Amino acid sequence: QKEVEQDPGPLSVPEGAIVSLNCTYSNSAFQYFMWYRQYSRKGPELLMYTYSSGNKEDGRFTAQVDKSSKYISLFIRDSQPSDSATYLCAMSAYEKLTFGTGTRLTIIP
Amino acid sequence: DAGITQSPRYKITETGRQVTLMCHQTWSHSYMFWYRQDLGHGLRLIYYSAAADITDKGEVPDGYVVSRSKTENFPLTLESATRSQTSVYFCASKPPVGDTQYFGPGTRLTVL
Numbered sequence: 001q002k003e004v005e006q007d008p009g010p011l012s013v014p015e016g017a018i019v020s021l022n023c024t025y026s027n028s029a030f031q032y033f034m035w036y037r038q039y040s041r042k043g044p045e046l047l048m049y050t051y052s053s054g055n056k057e058d059g060r061f062t063a064q065v066d067k068s069s070k071y072i073s074l075f076i077r078d079s080q081p082s083d084s085a086t087y088l089c090a091m092s093a094y095e096k097l098t099f100g101t102g103t104r105l106t107i108i109p
Numbered sequence: 110d111a112g113i114t115q116s117p118r119y120k121i122t123e124t125g126r127q128v129t130l131m132c133h134q135t136w137s138h139s140y141m142f143w144y145r146q147d148l149g150h151g152l153r154l155i156y157y158s159a160a161a162d163i164t165d166k167g168e169v170p171d172g173y174v175v176s177r178s179k180t181e182n183f184p185l186t187l188e189s190a191t192r193s194q195t196s197v198y199f200c201a202s203k204p205p206v207g208d209t210q211y212f213g214p215g216t217r218l219t220v221l
Contacts, residue, residue: 008149032208043113043199043212044152088151092208095140095159096167101151 003027006089006100014108019076023089023100026070030091030098033065035074038086038102047087048074079107112136113213115200121219122190130185130216132200140203141183142167142210143175145196152199158183190220 006023013019021035032051036044048063050056056063064073072091076083084107089100113134122128132141143155144167154167156175164175172194174186187194197217201210 006151034209036212041215041217043214045212046209049209095203095208096142096154096157097152097208097210099152101149 001026004089004091004098004100007103008101010104010106012106012108013079015079015081017079017107019074019079019083019105019107021074021076021087021089021103021105023072023091024070025072025091025098027091027093027098028070029093032092033063033072034090034092034097035061035063036088036090036099038088040085044088081107081109083107113200113202113211115198115213115216117216118214119217121221123221124190124192126190128187128190128218130187130198130200130218132183132185132213134181134183134200134202134211134213136202136204136211137180138202138211139180139205140210141177142201142203143173143183143185144199144201145169145194146199146215147196155185155198187218192220194218195220 035048037047038044053067060077062075086102086104088102090097116131142157144152158164158177200213203210
């Protein structure tokens with residue numbers, strides 16, 4: 001069993017829809033939780049970072065962490081074609097990150 | 110501009126050849142990392158370094174060698190390339206405090 005599980009998709013939604021991306025994890029040592037966005041043929045870039053259970057908002061993006069259920073989510077409101085990318089969840093313990101396999105998202109104009 | 114650069118961006122080589130992928134960062138971050146990204150596996154850690162002259166294995170280190178004589182450089186060497194090492198390789202760095210890693214643009218390696 002992988003330490004981090006992420007639905008690989010692909011996921012296609014119409015422009016303006018709310019998108020929900022999810023990851024589950026099994027390692028209780030994970031303390032920090034991140035979402036990276038990766039455009040085709042580019043390196044991952046940090047989108048959201050949080051370390052406590054609850055919600056964190058940044059513009060159209062909301063990161064949600066539920067440590068008791070070992071479950072994290074990323075919500076994208078008013079999705080735009082420019083949001084089309086692969087989204088990677090990542091979790092850290094002991095200075096290292098463990099990544100999910102990524103969800104490929106396409107926003108249809 | 111500050112950041113992480115990787116070279117070459119694309120490389121084609123043959124089985125058995127030695128290949129070195131370069132990574133350079135201008136932030137003076139203490140930690141540096143090498144990952145490979147493959148379909149179905151996501152990003153997997155190959156090696157990492159906490160400081161100059163300090164390196165350690167990650168999840169998939171076999172067939173790879175690293176060195177770090179200077180803080181800003183972290184080269185990755187495939188001593189005898191195999192087809193299974195065909196992948197996209199990413200270098201990343203992070204400061205000593207915090208867990209956020211910053212990634213380079215990647216090197217796409219094909220081993221024939």
